[in-house]
Structures are given as C-alpha cells and as structure tokens.
Amino acid sequence: MWIALLFPFTASAQSSFESITRAVKAGDYQNIHSILIQKQGKNVYERYFNGYTRDSLHDTRSAFKSVTSLLVGIAVDKGLISNIDQPVYQFFPENKAFAADPLKRQIRIKDLLEMRAGFDCEEWNDGKDCESEMEQQRDWVKFSLSLPMKHKPGTVWAYTSCDPMILSGVIEKASGMSVMDFAGKYLFTPPGDGAIPLDN
Structure with a gap:
C-alpha cells in the first residue's frame, strides 16, 4: 500500500x-x-508484513501488459517498428501459422495492443482460456500465433494474455534483444543508473 x-x-x-x-x-x-x-x-x-521485505519481488501479472504497450511505443519511437499499423507477420517470416490461415496476415500491432487480434481465446466471459495451456508450452509466442482465429482482426475485443505475448515477440524480433533486456535498457534504467534486474 x-x-x-x-x-x-x-x-x-x-x-x-x-x-x-x-x-x-x-x-x-x-x-x-x-x-x-x-x-x-x-x-x-x-x-x-507477512514475511515481505523492501526487496521482495511480486508477480505483476496483467500490470506488465501496460508495460508491454510502453515498450511498443519506445520501439516505434526508435524506428524499430514502423508504426502500429504494421502487420505482425512481417516480424515472423519463418512462422507457418500465417500461411496456414490468411486471416492471421491481417493482424496488425494495433490489434494486439487493443486485444482485437481475433484469436479463439478469451480469459473472461466463459471463452476459451488459453493462458494455462500457454504456460505449459516452451515457446509462448509460437503457441499464441498458432491459435485458431475466431474473428476478423480489429473487430472484436477479447481479453487474453496471448496478444501481449505476441507483442513481446515483436519487440524481440525488432530490437534483437529479449523483451526484458529491452525494458531494462530503455524503460527501467534512468540515465546514469544501473539496470534494474527483471525476471521473466
């Protein structure tokens, strides 16, 4: 508090x-x-209280979704991403999911930011919750991109952890560094200070 x-x-x-x-x-x-x-x-x-100290770490869960959007803005500002209308498939040319479902080629960064990618995955409203299944996978971005489509991208809002997970993959592809390293370098490190340690 x-x-x-x-x-x-x-x-x-x-x-x-x-x-x-x-x-x-x-x-x-x-x-x-x-x-x-x-x-x-x-x-x-x-x-x-309750065994916590000043140095205790907390699982921020969905709060990091907002941080991911900040990181996308930083990547756009630095010219690593052209703009939020850029198609996501351009960052994952090796991923066959975009060829298997042409609807996925319409997903823009903006759709991921707004949670309107159109995947058949929603963590609220009795939808298909993919987060638990995603956590069992080795590659969360690949899993998220492999999800089936339910709606045309940009048309229907559905709360999911998969959209920001794909954004983290976009940041990694665009910057050539892990999303945590990117955040540590450009967001969480004030000029002249040491990096704040971040954990996945």
Whole structure:
C-alpha cells in the first residue's frame, strides 16, 4: 500500500500509523504486504508484513501488459517498428501459422495492443482460456500465433494474455534483444543508473 500525505505530518499521525500496523498484525486487514507513506517525496512511514521485505519481488501479472504497450511505443519511437499499423507477420517470416490461415496476415500491432487480434481465446466471459495451456508450452509466442482465429482482426475485443505475448515477440524480433533486456535498457534504467534486474 502506498499513500502520499496531503496533510501535515504530526505526532498524532505517527500514532495513527502505528495503530494501522497493530491492526494489520492482528489480522484485521488481510493480504497486506507493506505500507509506505510519503510526505513531500520522503518516506515518513514504512512497514512490511507477512514475511515481505523492501526487496521482495511480486508477480505483476496483467500490470506488465501496460508495460508491454510502453515498450511498443519506445520501439516505434526508435524506428524499430514502423508504426502500429504494421502487420505482425512481417516480424515472423519463418512462422507457418500465417500461411496456414490468411486471416492471421491481417493482424496488425494495433490489434494486439487493443486485444482485437481475433484469436479463439478469451480469459473472461466463459471463452476459451488459453493462458494455462500457454504456460505449459516452451515457446509462448509460437503457441499464441498458432491459435485458431475466431474473428476478423480489429473487430472484436477479447481479453487474453496471448496478444501481449505476441507483442513481446515483436519487440524481440525488432530490437534483437529479449523483451526484458529491452525494458531494462530503455524503460527501467534512468540515465546514469544501473539496470534494474527483471525476471521473466
């Protein structure tokens, strides 16, 4: 939990923070890993719970989908991707899935960004959930590209982890580096600082 204080920091505020700590430790609030409170950019209260520390890593799951879209924007800005209307098949000339289903040749980067690629895969609304099956595969991008089509690309929204997975493959093909290395170099490393370690 992160809170930015917009009111004066006082001794009574410190007392309130300690009462929050007691309540979390007593089990009044479940699944709290940490509380960080800042005032004018400085930490005034920082506590960790349930075995977590400042250095504990968290599985960000779907939050990284937004990071992937940022990375696509960076790749476009650097000229590695011409624009978001570029067809995806151009990045995977060796993949036979595009020849097997001509509809797949219509998928653009924009369709993947908007989760409108048209695959028969949706993690909500009682659709075919492909994420669990994908996680059992060695090559997640290849698996995602092999999915059957259900809709014309760009026409129907369907929440799926496969679309951003293909985007990560596009970034890797366009940049010549892993998506994690690309993110570390261009997004998560401030100028002059060391790289922030990222894990797949």
